[in-house]
Amino acid sequence: xxxxxxxxxxxxxxxxxxxxxxxxxxxxxxxxxxxxxxxxxxxxxxxxxxxxxxxxxxxxxxxxxxxxxxxxxxxxxxxxxxxxxxxxxxxxxxxxxxxxxxxxxxxxxxxxxxxxxxxxxxxxxxxxxxxxxxxxxxxxxxxxxxxxxxxxxxxxxxxxxxxxxxxxxxxxxxxxxxxxxxxxxxxxxxxxxxxxxxxxxxxxxxxxxxxxxxxxxxxxxxxxxxxxxxxxxxxxxxxxxxxxxxxxxxxxxxxxxxxxxxxxxxxxxxxxxxxxxxxxxxxxxxxxxxxxxxxxxxxxxxxxxxxxxxxxxxxxxxxxxxxxxxxxxxxxxxxxxxxxxxxxxxxxxxxxxx
Numbered sequence: 001x002x003x004x005x006x007x008x009x010x011x012x013x014x015x016x017x018x019x020x021x022x023x024x025x026x027x028x029x030x031x032x033x034x035x036x037x038x039x040x041x042x043x044x045x046x047x048x049x050x051x052x053x054x055x056x057x058x059x060x061x062x063x064x065x066x067x068x069x070x071x072x073x074x075x076x077x078x079x080x081x082x083x084x085x086x087x088x089x090x091x092x093x094x095x096x097x098x099x100x101x102x103x104x105x106x107x108x109x110x111x112x113x114x115x116x117x118x119x120x121x122x123x124x125x126x127x128x129x130x131x132x133x134x135x136x137x138x139x140x141x142x143x144x145x146x147x148x149x150x151x152x153x154x155x156x157x158x159x160x161x162x163x164x165x166x167x168x169x170x171x172x173x174x175x176x177x178x179x180x181x182x183x184x185x186x187x188x189x190x191x192x193x194x195x196x197x198x199x200x201x202x203x204x205x206x207x208x209x210x211x212x213x214x215x216x217x218x219x220x221x222x223x224x225x226x227x228x229x230x231x232x233x234x235x236x237x238x239x240x241x242x243x244x245x246x247x248x249x250x251x252x253x254x255x256x257x258x259x260x261x262x263x264x265x266x267x268x269x270x271x272x273x274x275x276x277x278x279x280x281x282x283x284x285x286x287x288x289x290x291x292x293x294x295x296x297x298x299x300x301x302x303x304x305x306x307x308x309x310x311x312x313x314x315x316x317x318x319x320x321x322x323x324x325x326x327x328x329x330x331x332x333x334x335x336x337x338x339x340x341x342x343x344x345x346x347x348x349x350x351x352x353x354x
Contacts (some may be wrong), residue, residue, distance in 0.1 A: 011037070013033055013036040013037040014037050014049070015119065015335075016033045016036075016334065016335035017030065017033035017034055017036075017037050017050075017054070017335075018053060018054055019117040019119065019335045020033055020335040020336070020337075021050075021054040021070070022054075022114075022115040022116075022117065023114050023115060023116050023117070023335070023336060024063060024066045024112060024113075024114045025335070025336060025337065025338055026337075026338055027069050027070040027072075027073035027074070028073065029335075029337040029338065030070060030074075031070075031073050031074055031077050033335065034046055034050060034074070035077070037049070041081055041083060042074070042077060042078050042081070042083065043083070044083075044084065044086065047078070047085070047086045047089060048086065050074070050089075051086060051088050051089060051092075055067070055092060063112040063113055063114075064096055064099055064100050065100050065112065066112055067092070067096055068093070068096035068097065068100050071089060071092060071093040071096060072093065074089065075089060075090070075093060112141070112142060113139055113140070113141055113142075114139070114140050114141075114142055114155065115137055115138070115139045115140075116137070116138045116139075116140070116155075116160075116187070116333065116336075117135060117136070117137050118135065118136040118137075118138070118163070118164070118167055118191075118332040118333065119135055119332055119333070119334065119335075120134055120135065120330065120332060121330070136167065136191075136194060138163075138187060138190045138191070140155065140185045140186065140187060141185070142154055142155055142185055154184070154185070155184070155185055155187060156184070156226065156227045156299075157227075157299060157339050157340060157341065157343060157344050158226040158227035158297040158298050158299055158344050159184060159185075159187050159188055159226040159227065159297070160187070160333060160336065160339050160341070161226070161297045161329065161341055161344040161346070162188050162224060162225075162226040162295070162297040162346075163187050163188055163191040164329035164330060164331070164332045164333065164341075165295065165297065165327070165329040165346060166188065166191045166192055166195060166224075167191055167194065167195070167329075167330070167332060168329035168330040168332070169327070169329070170194070170195035170196070172195075172222075173192060173195040173196075173197045173222060174195055174196045174197065175196065175197070175198050176197050176198060176220075176221040176222050177197070177198050177218075177219075177220045177221045177222070178192055178197045178220055178221065178222045178223075178224060179218050179220035179222075179223050179224070179245065180192070180223075180224045180225065180226075181207070181223060181224070181225045181228060181238065181241060181242070182225055182226070182227075182228045183202065184226070186202070188224060188226055189202065192224075207234065207237035207238055207240070207241050208234075208237040210241060212244050215241060215244045215245055216244065218245065219245070219248075219292075220245060220292060221292050222292060222293060222294070222295065223242065223245050223246065223292065223293070223294035223295070223349075224294065224295050224296070225238075225294065225295075225296045225297070225298075226296075226297045226298070227297070227298055227299060228296060228298065229296065229298040229300075229305065229306060229309050230298070230299075230301060230305065231305075232305055232308055235305070235308060235309050235312055236312060238309075239309070239312040239313055239316055239318070240316070242294055242313075242316070242318060242349060243316035243317070243318060243351070245292065245294070246291065246292055246293070246294060246318065246349065246350060246351040247317075247351045248291055248292070248351070291350055291351050291353070292350075293348055293349065293350050294347075294348070294349040294350070295346065295347070295348055295349075296346075296347045296349060297344055297345070297346050297347075298344070298345055298347065299343050299344055299345070300345060313349070317351060317352045317353075318349050318350070318351060318352065319349065319350050319351070319352040320347055320348075320349050321347060321348045321349070321350075322345060322346070322347055323346050323347070323348050324344075324345045324346045327346065
């Protein structure tokens with residue numbers, strides 16, 4: 001019986017239920033996984049599993065506001081189906097009611113721990129990454145209130161997408177010097193550390209005040225960024241930083257064509273689409289004597305802002321290529337329903353030598 005129960009609890013709905021809870025996904029999504037785990041209803045066995053594995057075995061002290069919302073949704077769901085709610089769940093909900101005031105929830109003044117589990121499929125076709133990882137857990141402290149920090153206190157879809165990209169193609173970053181522009185809560189950096197990149201450090205480097213000689217001290221092989229193309233006021237500084245980091249004046253380099261089809265927006269700014277290329281034609285990692293590259297994952301919120309970024313890139317002789325369709329990362333976060341990966345684009349940027 002124990003073996004059968006263990007087998008069931010290692011099923012996909014169960015794995016997604018636990019992972020979604022630890023990542024503090026919206027309660028509606030977590031409850032739906034619980035329903036799937038119970039075969040259509042949240043049985044007492046499923047409730048016991050949630051209590052023992054999700055609540056008791058996890059550190060929820062820093063996530064009480066989330067636990068309060070989750071338990072409320074869970075209890076309403078169980079009662080609406082006419083099922084019995086475990087006493088332990090009621091008691092925990094009462095504890096949360098007493099510990100977390102509604103005004104604190106409204107202000108979102110607390111921080112919470114979110115644990116993201118990158119889950120590699122057993123039938124993974126990208127063998128190199130699956131041989132290195134099976135499951136990777138990353139714990140991050142995030143703010144519930146954007147006003148108490150800034151964009152760097154939250155986890156954005158582009159950061160999740162870029163993290164999946166790194167873990168899907170670890171050979172690209174192995175033994176490479178990498179620099180992320182805008183590290184936020186640090187998710188991308190943690191994933192980079194798993195790929196055995198040659199150098200990883202964290203420092204404060206504002207785009208607008210970073211001196212050219214200061215930037216040239218880094219000279220990374222690969223530059224990364226997630227959701228950095230969003231504010232028109234910041235874009236000139238971002239493009240300047242990228243141009244300095246990607247330009248190699250001391251090397252006799254030339255732009256290498258990879259057989260990709262060029263695509264230009266209506267204003268003919270420097271933008272290249274690689275959607276018609278085969279994945280086998282693309283070499284993502286810089287080779288000896290080849291210029292460095294940048295990988296920028298971004299949601300295009302407004303086309304005007306993106307076109308402004310392209311015009312600035314063209315002036316700095318930066319070639320922007322869309323590799324979203326040709327280099328698709330593995331879906332390593334299948335339980336994160338709040339993450340719309342289809343909205344994220346991946347761009348490769350290089351310096352265009354004549």
